[in-house]
Amino acid sequence: MRQALILNHACVKTLSAVETEPSRSNQHELNGVSQLKSLFGTARQSISANFSIRGEAGFIPVILTWYDAREAHPTRSEYRLYFPTNTVMAQAQEGSTLVFGSDNSGQFWGELIR
Numbered sequence: 355m356r357q358a359l360i361l362n363h364a365c366v367k368t369l370s371a372v373e374t375e376p377s378r379s380n381q382h383e384l385n386g387v388s389q390l391k392s393l394f395g396t397a398r399q400s401i402s403a404n405f406s407i408r409g410e411a412g413f414i415p416v417i418l419t420w421y422d423a424r425e426a427h428p429t430r431s432e433y434r435l436y437f438p439t440n441t442v443m444a445q446a447q448e449g450s451t452l453v454f455g456s457d458n459s460g461q462f463w464g465e466l467i468r
Contacts, residue, residue, distance in 0.1 A: 359406075359463055364455025365389035371448040382443070384452070386420070386433025393454060394420040394435075403462040405442035414440045418462075442466050 367387060372379045384390070394401070398421040406413040419436040437443060443466070446452070451467040 359453075359455075359457060359465055361453065361455030361457060361463060363393060364453055365393060367452045367454065369446055369448060369450045369452055374443075374446045374448055374450065382437050382439060384435040384437070386435060390420075390435055390454065391433055394433075396422070396431075396433075398422070398425070401462050403464055405437075405440055405464045405466070407442055407445065408465055408467045413463075414442050416440055416464075418464075437464075 365387075367384060367390070370385070373384050398419070401418040401420060403416050403418050404413040405416055416438055421434060421436070423432045423434050424430045442464070445468065446466055447468070453465045453467065454463070456462045
């Protein structure tokens, strides 16, 4: 078992079916709720992150992409956090919780709570 994560500037996201079930959407994106926007801001960026499952040893390094899916629209914005296929998110289900934040060294984490 891994030591507990201590995260700064963290947010909690309850996952929806469209974010977790390939039959509903296979885009590997999380809707950009305001708490994610407060972490990442409004600029498109790539983020190195580690994904883990609470209470389990190990983690999966990934590159996330934060972007505005409506960036070409003059009056609308729709932020998304893209994640690549990985073994952690393959275990996520509707209603699972994902905690995002950075640790004391600045490493960004996404920890799944099933």
